[in-house]
Amino acid sequence: MRRSLAAVPVVLAASFSIGAVVAQEAAIFTSLSACRIDAERILIKATFDGSACWSVEPAGLAEPRGTIVAVHLPTISTAEICTMQIVPVSTEQVIEAPEPVINLSVTAADPQNNVVAQGEIEATEGQTDCLAPKG
Secondary structure, three states: OOOOOOHHHHHHHHHHHHHHHHHOOOEOOOEEEEEEOOOOEEEEEEEEEEEOOEEEOOOEEOOOEOOEEEEEEOEEEOOOOOOOOEEEEEEEEEEEOOOOOOEEEEEEEOOOOOEEEEEEEEOEEOOOOOOOOEO
16 A cells, blocks of 8 residues: 655644644733732833834733732734834833732733733832832
8 A cells, every 4th residue: 555645745844833833922021010019919020122113012811820920911013014123112001909819921922912011020118209220
């Protein structure tokens, strides 16, 4: 019985493309800091590499798990046509994170909701402003 090898190139191409997707990891934030403003809120400051045509939307929070909460920073496109230039994208937001939450697992996403930056940070105790950003 003769076996067809026609499927081999297709399988190889698929495995290479899957490997390329797995190899692409999200970058870390160029700057990420957080401080507790009061018992209910944390101020988060984040900067990551992105497009000049991105605007950061309000943060989305997952249900806290003990002392950690996942924070998602979505972006939207502000123009239909934009250059391919990579620029720093910054945001400063107050999030609702009641005590005992102190650790934040933060992700930033492009307008298609692909993760472009991720990091973890422990909120410091502050008054009304965060301390210097931690990179």
